[in-house]
Amino acid sequence: MVGALLVHENKVIGEGYHRHYGEAHAEVNCIASVEEHHKSLIPASTLYVSLEPCAHTGKTPPCTHLILKHGIRKVVVGCSDPFKQVNGKGIQMLRSAGVEVETGILEKECIQLNKRFFTFHKKHRPFIVLKWAQTADKKTGLEDYSRIFITNETMNRLVHKWRSEEASILVGTNTALHDNPALTNRLWTGPSPVKLVVDMDLRLPASLTIFAGQTRTIIFNKRLHEEREHLLYYQVTEEVNIVHQIINGLYHHNIQSVLVEGGTKLLQSFIDEDLWDEARVITNLDMNVVNGIPAPLLQKVRQVESITYGSNLLNTYHHY
Numbered sequence: 358m359v360g361a362l363l364v365h366e367n368k369v370i371g372e373g374y375h376r377h378y379g380e381a382h383a384e385v386n387c388i389a390s391v392e393e394h395h396k397s398l399i400p401a402s403t404l405y406v407s408l409e410p411c412a413h414t415g416k417t418p419p420c421t422h423l424i425l426k427h428g429i430r431k432v433v434v435g436c437s438d439p440f441k442q443v444n445g446k447g448i449q450m451l452r453s454a455g456v457e458v459e460t461g462i463l464e465k466e467c468i469q470l471n472k473r474f475f476t477f478h479k480k481h482r483p484f485i486v487l488k489w490a491q492t493a494d495k496k497t498g499l500e501d502y503s504r505i506f507i508t509n510e511t512m513n514r515l516v517h518k519w520r521s522e523e524a525s526i527l528v529g530t531n532t533a534l535h536d537n538p539a540l541t542n543r544l545w546t547g548p549s550p551v552k553l554v555v556d557m558d559l560r561l562p563a564s565l566t567i568f569a570g571q572t573r574t575i576i577f578n579k580r581l582h583e584e585r586e587h588l589l590y591y592q593v594t595e596e597v598n599i600v601h602q603i604i605n606g607l608y609h610h611n612i613q614s615v616l617v618e619g620g621t622k623l624l625q626s627f628i629d630e631d632l633w634d635e636a637r638v639i640t641n642l643d644m645n646v647v648n649g650i651p652a653p654l655l656q657k658v659r660q661v662e663s664i665t666y667g668s669n670l671l672n673t674y675h676h677y
Contacts, residue, residue, distance in 0.1 A: 358407075358470055361387035363429075365402040370395040384410055384420040388427060400428035407435040407467045409460075412447040421450045431457040435467030439478040473524075476634060477613040482604045484614040486523060487624055487636040488516070489652060495640075496649030497621050502535040507641045511666045517544035519637070523616040525551040525575075525607065529623035530561065539566045540618075551575065551612060555599065555623065559590075575610070577603055600630045624653040631657070636674040643668045 361383035363371035373386025381389075384406055391399060410420035410432070424432060437445055437460065451458050468475055473484040490507040491497050499505055508516070520526055520542035528538060533554050541549040552567055552574040559578050561567075568574060568588065575589045577599070582592035593602040607615060617627055627633050636655055658674040665671075 359383040361404060361406040363387050363391060363399065363402045363404050365395070365398040370398055370402060379416040382411065382417055382420050383407070384423060385417070388423065400430065402429065403431045403433060404429050405433045405435075405462075407463075407470065409434050409436070409438040409443055409445070410447040410451070411438065411443050412450045413442040415442070419447075421447050424451065424456070425454050429456065431459070433459045433462055435462055436460075436464045439475055441478070472634070473614040477608070481608055482632075483524065483607045483612055485604075485627065485633045485635075486519070486614065486616045487627060487633050487653075488519065488616055488618050488639075489621075489624055490639040490641070491652040492644040492646050492649065493640060493642050494645045494647065494649075495652040496646045497652050498650045499646060500648055500650060502531065504536065505644075505646070507644060507669075508639055509667050509669050512639055512669045512671070514544045515666070515671075517542040519616060520550055521545045521547040523550050523614045524612045525553050525615045527553040527555070527603070527615050527617045527619060527623070528567075529555045529619040530557070531622075532618070532620045533561055533565060533567050537566050538618075539569075541570075541572070550616065553577070553603070553607075553615065555603070555619070557593075557595075557599075575606070577606070598630060600626050600632055604632060621650055621653050628653055628656060631676075634676055636676075638672045638674070640670045640672070641668055642670055 358375065359382065360374040362369055371387045371391040373383050373390050375383045404424060410424060412419050412421045432451055434448060437448065448458050448460065476482065476484040489497055492507060526540050528540065532538065540552045549572050552572055554567055555577045557579050559580050571587050573587050575591050577591050577593050579593055579595060581590035583590050591606050593599055617624060655674060657677055659677045661673045661675050663670065663672050
């Protein structure tokens with residue numbers, strides 16, 4: 358997600374953003390938006406862009422070439438691009454051509470905007486969001502796995518919005534078996550995430566909703582490593598920590614983020630391995646179950662915000 362502005366003597370004459378993956382970058386849309394009677398002002402204008410201009414040919418031509426072609430003499434960059442084919446090369450190319458480049462402007466905010474992208478390329482893993490709902494006495498469900506509804510309609514819709522914002526969604530065997538979730542964002546707009554499920558012994562029946570439809574689904578298991586239509590069986594071993602194998606598999610399949618919606622065991626395994634970036638915990642303040650499944654216990658947390666939606670309290674935490 359990148360935005361760009363072209364400014365001449367404190368007046369914005371062009372603006373644009375990267376609308377869709379594989380299409381024109383922010384700089385291209387920004388320069389193209391300049392009205393005909395302002396085009397002569399482009400060389401004397403300053404280009405502001407939230408992410409370093411690319412210097413390589415990927416889905417589109419290099420933005421640095423476009424900047425030089427139009428004779429822009431000053432560029433202000435929010436943050437550098439960690440992608441290995443860019444990673445400072447765009448800034449270096451512009452400076453070598455005599456362009457004045459200022460960097461690090463609102464850098465923290467620019468990095469936050471693309472936290473998934475930065476995590477993927479700097480840490481070589483997807484951005485990991487943990488999510489669970491718990492009762493007031495910190496239980497995620499009943500011991501017999503019978504279904505209880507902890508969240509209200511408002512929170513359910515918000516959770517589906519979260520799903521639309523992530524590349525994939527992960528659950529464990531028990532959640533898939535007992536809750537039979539669809540793992541789609543049917544209460545929100547946009548494409549549903551890639552569905553992920555841990556099923557080590559392949560004991561989940563094919564009739565489950567998680568396997569329905571044509572959404573890509575990855576099954577982490579210890580028996581098969583093959584692909585059947587939209588189903589990818591990704592083989593793992595019990596000799597290596599399962600969480601690390603899942604994260605490694607997602608990285609190699611270019612999946613930049615994952616929303617973990619599994620049960621306590623799966624969620625706690627990510628926490629224990631120190632592999633998470635953000636946690637969203639929904640608490641029903643009016644519900645107690647006493648003899649239930651204990652909620653996960655977070656470690657190394659920094660609370661960011663707390664919002665109440667009726668009887669549901671949403672606490673968002675960041676890992677530090």
